Amino acid sequence: MIRIMKKNVLLLIMAMASAFAGRAADIEEISVSSESITLIPVPEPEMLMSDATISTGYLKHINHDDDRHQPVSIYKLPYSMTTSSPDWHRLWLNTAVYAGAFVGTLGVLECLPEDATSWNRAEIRNTPMFKRWYNNTIKNGPKWDGDSWVFNYIMHPYAGAVYFMSARSSGFNFWRSFLYSAIISNIGWEYGVEAFMEPPSIQDLFITPVVGSLIGEGFYRVKRALVANDYHIAGSRVLGNVVAFLVDPVNEALGLFIGNPARREAARLRGVRSSLLPSAVNGAPGFTFSCTF
Numbered sequence: 001m002i003r004i005m006k007k008n009v010l011l012l013i014m015a016m017a018s019a020f021a022g023r024a025a026d027i028e029e030i031s032v033s034s035e036s037i038t039l040i041p042v043p044e045p046e047m048l049m050s051d052a053t054i055s056t057g058y059l060k061h062i063n064h065d066d067d068r069h070q071p072v073s074i075y076k077l078p079y080s081m082t083t084s085s086p087d088w089h090r091l092w093l094n095t096a097v098y099a100g101a102f103v104g105t106l107g108v109l110e111c112l113p114e115d116a117t118s119w120n121r122a123e124i125r126n127t128p129m130f131k132r133w134y135n136n137t138i139k140n141g142p143k144w145d146g147d148s149w150v151f152n153y154i155m156h157p158y159a160g161a162v163y164f165m166s167a168r169s170s171g172f173n174f175w176r177s178f179l180y181s182a183i184i185s186n187i188g189w190e191y192g193v194e195a196f197m198e199p200p201s202i203q204d205l206f207i208t209p210v211v212g213s214l215i216g217e218g219f220y221r222v223k224r225a226l227v228a229n230d231y232h233i234a235g236s237r238v239l240g241n242v243v244a245f246l247v248d249p250v251n252e253a254l255g256l257f258i259g260n261p262a263r264r265e266a267a268r269l270r271g272v273r274s275s276l277l278p279s280a281v282n283g284a285p286g287f288t289f290s291c292t293f
Contacts, residue, residue, distance in 0.1 A: 071263035160212015
């Protein structure tokens, strides 16, 4: 707008000068107060844009490794059943561990006596593996099993809690961790590895993820307390580490190789000491807060 106004003023001056001096209207230069004014044509913005070129060669030299989102450890956040800070990479590693562990556990169970597992050894020997899986899952379907109560009501709920903690300590909230426990226990084990040996168990389909997740949330609270207390219980770090491996074995074992966000948070808190004590401030009741880094 200012440029257009200046141009109009200059044209007016030119016209007046032409009228008095008798020169043509296409004056290119006018002397005003001993100063020379030169008219310079200004290209239109559309013309400039049409001639512009954009170089993108620099993009290939940019390193995006540091741009990846680094999830915040769930142990740094206040306790909540709905807050999530998912670490998918860690969860996939947990899942790979379970895949290997299931195959190994299947080998161990196959060595146990028949009265411990209720598996039909004769059928297992005489029927091809995938035909057994089809008969157990599709043809016959789930049934009420006769396994030992130790397996059904102690080992399976504990396993469900461990599955739950794999997701919970990887930053997932209660409900997503419950879903993960159900997927691992039902699809990975009941309809997966174990289905090659026997039909899925009706009670295990429910007890493992449901009871296991409730126990798992208790395990999560225990581990939060361990992290806040630098993995100490009753002043003993050994006892604290034993409990940590019992409530979250897969994440603690993986932490030995790929790092453990929970232990990093415990180390950070170790260097921070704070206290909040009642005190009197100018004769009025109050509190004194101190924090040491």
